[in-house]
Amino acid sequence: MVRGDGRKPDEIRKISVEINYIKWAEGSCLISLGDTRVICTASILNSVPPFAREKGMGWIFAEYSMLPRSVDTRTSRTQSGRSYELQRIIGRALRSVCDLTLLGERTVAIDCDVIQADGSTRCASIIGGYISLFIALYKLWEDGIFVKFPIRRMVSAVSCGIVKGEKMVDLTYAEDSEAECDITVVSTGRGEIIEVQGGVENGGFMTREVFDELVDMGIRASRYVFSVEKEVLSQFLKELKFPD
Amino acid sequence: MVRGDGRKPDEIRKISVEINYIKWAEGSCLISLGDTRVICTASILNSVPPFAREKGMGWIFAEYSMLPRSVDTRTSRTQSGRSYELQRIIGRALRSVCDLTLLGERTVAIDCDVIQADGSTRCASIIGGYISLFIALYKLWEDGIFVKFPIRRMVSAVSCGIVKGEKMVDLTYAEDSEAECDITVVSTGRGEIIEVQGGVENGGFMTREVFDELVDMGIRASRYVFSVEKEVLSQFLKELKFPD
Amino acid sequence: MVRGDGRKPDEIRKISVEINYIKWAEGSCLISLGDTRVICTASILNSVPPFAREKGMGWIFAEYSMLPRSVDTRTSRTQSGRSYELQRIIGRALRSVCDLTLLGERTVAIDCDVIQADGSTRCASIIGGYISLFIALYKLWEDGIFVKFPIRRMVSAVSCGIVKGEKMVDLTYAEDSEAECDITVVSTGRGEIIEVQGGVENGGFMTREVFDELVDMGIRASRYVFSVEKEVLSQFLKELKFPD
Amino acid sequence: MVRGDGRKPDEIRKISVEINYIKWAEGSCLISLGDTRVICTASILNSVPPFAREKGMGWIFAEYSMLPRSVDTRTSRTQSGRSYELQRIIGRALRSVCDLTLLGERTVAIDCDVIQADGSTRCASIIGGYISLFIALYKLWEDGIFVKFPIRRMVSAVSCGIVKGEKMVDLTYAEDSEAECDITVVSTGRGEIIEVQGGVENGGFMTREVFDELVDMGIRASRYVFSVEKEVLSQFLKELKFPD
Amino acid sequence: MVRGDGRKPDEIRKISVEINYIKWAEGSCLISLGDTRVICTASILNSVPPFAREKGMGWIFAEYSMLPRSVDTRTSRTQSGRSYELQRIIGRALRSVCDLTLLGERTVAIDCDVIQADGSTRCASIIGGYISLFIALYKLWEDGIFVKFPIRRMVSAVSCGIVKGEKMVDLTYAEDSEAECDITVVSTGRGEIIEVQGGVENGGFMTREVFDELVDMGIRASRYVFSVEKEVLSQFLKELKFPD
């Protein structure tokens, strides 16, 4: 079976990343996942929320937003319930691959602004947010701020679903609109699971076996994500052992 | 291994349900899952959002809120990002077990108000929301509104996690605070998966195998949830074949 | 004349109180006044608003909210002008029976969440709020925090009105809807007046004499409120002289 | 006993009213009650809220606001709980003296903007709001819109309190700050009570007898208010029997 | 050509100013520019925003608001985009004529509340705001707070436009509604320009020459504004050399 854009079911769209896209940010990139494009920035803030201060650790949070015309029908700029849900998922994913106790009294704010949406925007945000976070923390590492580099793993996020009975990864907006199931698999370079989120849609149900296959597809497809991350971040790896 | 409250790892806390708890609501209950207590109401509204009207179907949405002192430290009444995320999960779970095209131009509003929180509030909200939804729709069914009863399945939601290296279901607040992983498994009476949501916490990672075991534990533990739902709703089942 | 629920005009509906209803709160109860049910919690906060700090006293404030389906037609969760008015009345009533200078740098937050409304919710909130406040302060008293117990009086709140030409106390929702006058009498165990609030409705007017009779009915009917408060709080009275 | 400004205890400050103060409004005035000054406008809107439409009647509502520097310490422009409470009292007072069924599908918006506050702003707002309402409705009356003039009574509002043990009416800001009790008596030209609102402050209590005397003082002092209203509105009374 | 109110094209409406109009404010006035009436207050606050603190200077900001019925059709109290734009213009004008480094750690809040609008409300607000600011700072000057009086210039603001092909100053609401161009000229007593803001409206365009003539008209007409300011503020000038 061949998809609308000629892809195979287990094939992720081409990812391209332009790093240091925003000159003011400590870390930034423009990530393109097919026609989905997200500007991700990482900002270092020299304070932490109260609950983190009590635990003597740093913090990472994400904000996710869509430009009004990143979608087919112009939307309002006020934050939706969906954007709250997505920015929480992004924040959890990035915190999980960091050792927050190494950050010191610092917060990293990850801003993910979708400028054009064509499905899987949360996945693009996690990957682009990770790259921006890496660059921002690497600068601090170069400045000798950390005793140990705080990033412990690479992170990937892949959407997997069933469309017209066919299992596939990295759904476009058109595919997502008619998917029976749609899950996001966030995993590490070692194949560990960070988060799985998703389920049935449009009246479908999902057997245990189908769910398993979708998770497996997501983990397998992550290899391409990791290869992109390694290539993009390779310039920072001369003196730093890359996490996996 | 025995847990703080004497439970076995795969044991859900006692669920008790007081139906028709709020006299004004079309459907309502007070559900207790151990010390977690949630008031769930289902309100029938005679209109639908614009996108549903275009598709000729009804709609179901949920609102989730915590009383300020349902938790250890008094919280503000303003809606948090967390409550947005949870009410979206609850709404998706309940929509997935209904045939929305059978509802007509009706919206069912599910209000889940946590009056005392001790972990797994989203699970209690899904179960209590389901029972309230069932009662509200059953009244319309009795009035001959529907050609076919719109609920297609039973629904269960169980939290599963790893605490101090031990896999267990239905985490309390104390257990959740030190869990390495925490996932919620929403499934049907036939063992189908509706949604899985969750992942690692507090610096942990989760192998593919561990994730599988947690999902399996969640599905197995659902049997108790379904037995409670059947008992509570049995009075409505004389003339209605129960969904599974 | 006998009312819809069989009560005499000067008869308050049965009040039942379940104390320590919320395990996390310093003081709490579920109060039922007929079908009106309110969860009241008292939370001790270790700071005071700026104006209180300047005067070297503590503070007490109330928040009043109704669950969306506590009423006949589902309402929004956003705070209404009515809820602002009511929570100010509740706050004033509870502050007036306390010696705020004895509280130290503490604020007590009283949360009144109406889970089912059937008239006189502000009265139930004042009574339930008082009981929760008493319990919370008693715990501090037991811990030896206060040189003197800060509660100076018992407090009662009774609604009084004229329905179909008949004067009566403790109006239900149905009675309130067709009342010509409706006032709330907040008074102390010694028969002192704390606040009277209310007036004509639905096109009526009220002579000076009628107003007097309504206030008197409210004060007389308070006896039942005080007897309930004494019974509920009796366990705390062994070593403490009860205020009146 | 003579008060700071030379008044006798039962004496209201001089009221002066400049009608048609705002040229755009259907009815308007600047009312001065001593140093308390409020701009009151009445705006005729050609629609009613949904609940009024169902009952086939018109509606009247009030908004109350203070300029930031109408008080000693500059305040924010965001509406406070206090302003919500006051505008509800003003709205109830004005609705009670009108026959809303005579208004047709019209809403009258009463805007009370305090430009300088020196105590009793709610009383000045009710009196000034009444005068503006009268003028606005009179214009419609002249246009032959009403079969009968909708205003049924004159309305007065007087604050009464106890300061340093002395009962007095029309408290200034300085007097109010140290009052033991403070009540507002809203009454009609026939001596009927529309609303009584108020109670103890600053640690005081109030016997039933004291409360009665304060209400009586308020009603007696209203005579001056009615004489002012009659003088101000006399030009509209040639062809209209004045309400009382 | 003679205008609707008998004015010549280059004639500003009569300005009258009642200073110390609000007894609580450090500086205040009611300014009337024809039928446009604005209450302006200046409040001294003993703190500055963070960015000013870093630069060791004081701050001045303005808030602009219209009473709901200051205009023909009742408006909402929520701040509009227009009011944000205007209060920024007012704030910039007043900051530009002050030496902020002389203010010390003080903010002056200028509140401009339009009670009746008939065109050129921003001009009236700048002039009235200036007078209030002057009075407030003069009081501090008398108290010996400043080493040098912080106000460096007089400030004027005049609107200029083209109506039915005729250039004119100080447009009324009726004139503004059909103007082809409308600019505001803010200038000093020395004829320097502080800000020019404005342009074409209602489908017009403006040649470079016409624009120049409008700016010139605005500057020339300012003479009347300065004469009013001098007269109003003359009582403060005995010991102080007036800015120009």
Add this chain to the structure above:
Amino acid sequence: MVRGDGRKPDEIRKISVEINYIKWAEGSCLISLGDTRVICTASILNSVPPFAREKGMGWIFAEYSMLPRSVDTRTSRTQSGRSYELQRIIGRALRSVCDLTLLGERTVAIDCDVIQADGSTRCASIIGGYISLFIALYKLWEDGIFVKFPIRRMVSAVSCGIVKGEKMVDLTYAEDSEAECDITVVSTGRGEIIEVQGGVENGGFMTREVFDELVDMGIRASRYVFSVEKEVLSQFLKELKFPD
């Protein structure tokens, strides 16, 4: 004198425009003015605000927003007073070059999202907004919707200021921070003025002559802007006489 980036005083930074940058929008571009980069989209909405409907015309409005890290210090996503002011200027500029009566019952929403700010963001937004508006309306023109193309003129916007005593155009962020004056000149392809907005900053004043020279510089420098617009839009000009 040569500026930090090697430019001459009267030289605008290189403008580059990528049209159709957002695939969903009816018109869109990414405009770069040196390091200032703005995404501009034009969305056709099939309704108009009430006041436009009454006048039988269409409408155009703009929204202006900055990504949190488009600037040196991360900012909040909530709209500031500054963004309200800027989006009003952008909206007025674009409305002035259109014949709104030709639009029919349509609104064009112009969204200007600054992704990287380095001064003159309002100018880049007006130019990019104009190009997006042109493209969106051209599509409707091709569809035969309009009897006449609604755009009447080209529009330019140039910032002009004085930095260290030197007059210059198109200020960068660094130049703007120390400018004594800063004005924005919005003009048409025929040299007509649409809007001038701006004035002194940082303690400066501006003579009438200096102001004139700045306006002249802005108009002269606009030639480059128009040449860019013509080049970018040339593909749409085969069958359409270009406005000037």
